Amino acid sequence: MFDSKSYFQMIEKSPIPTFWKDANLFFSGCNEAFLRMIGTENINELIGRKDLDLPWGENWQSYELDDVSVLRTGKSLSKLEEIPSPQGRVVISETQKNVIADGSINIGLVGFCREMASPALGLQQGPRNGPAAGSSDESTRAPSNPSLSDKLEALNLSLGLDTSKNLAPAPSLSQREGQIIYLLTLYKSPKEISSILSILYGKDVSVRSIQTAINNGLYQKFDVNNMGRLIAKAAAYDLIPSDLYI
Known part of the structure; x- marks a missing residue:
């Protein structure tokens, strides 16, 4: 049988970002994967806070x-969360x-995280400026962002979806559908929306x-077939608005 130290080592080396808190909601620990996800190497920046x-x-307040x-x-809870790091990256x-x-x-309590947006998918929030006007020298340009097909293929792999099928073009959204997606990224429930x-x-x-707009419209x-995949795929298509006034 494994003892508690062995279980701790398993969690520490797990690729799944994991954290735990005490009953007063202070962080008591986390594994290496969680530190990488939030963009820090120093666990002391987390413990006791x-x-x-x-x-x-x-x-x-929401957390x-x-x-x-x-x-x-005593019941488990699953939710999509937006987690900023000290470096300004948003997960x-x-x-x-x-x-x-x-x-x-x-x-x-213990929390297990599944990163739905990462640098590899090009989904983090930030400037979306293109190359400077008049710049035509390919050798001096910064590496281009991943193509949409690359983003979607990486996304499908991360979600365990079939990548053998041809990737569909970006769907067309109504103004209200765009607003619903925007509010879903802010953790708003259908009632709040x-x-x-x-x-x-x-x-x-x-x-x-x-x-109906979510289940019979956006999902299709x-x-x-779930909210996490909807938000991740909308991000891959660059279809998450920056505000409500689209």
Whole structure:
């Protein structure tokens, strides 16, 4: 049988970014993969701190609400999260949080992250400026960004999708579909999206219409079956708007 030290070594060397917190929501540890994902080599920048004290502190309330829910109910929770690093890189992570229990007492939680946007896919947020005007010397240009087909093939591989099929062209989106995708990247639920768009349009936009637009519209257009894949594929196509006013 493996002892606790052996299990810790397995987690430490796992390629899955993993972190854990105590019952007061202070970070107690993480593995090497998590440090790489958030862009730091120093675990001391994390240990003993809360989300509020870290580069993603602007989202601390959302993260801690999820943490408290996991600790109180003992139920796992999975959510798409946007995690900024100290270097300004933004990672879109599908994070699953699970309770850590000692008998009947919940003493902390552990989070497993699946990076949905990475430098290899060219999906991080940042300037999208093209080459300088008048620049024509190929030998002096910076390496070009991966082509759309390269991005999608890498994305499909990361999601375990069939890459033998021809990659479809970018789908055409309505203004509302673009707005829904934008709000989904901000972790808004269909109910919250309904409220926001109702205010924006000055008329009722029902929750059901939002759910229909996602399940029967966007999922089919992007050939996906869950929210994480939808956002990742929209990012690969460069179809995530920068704001609501498309």
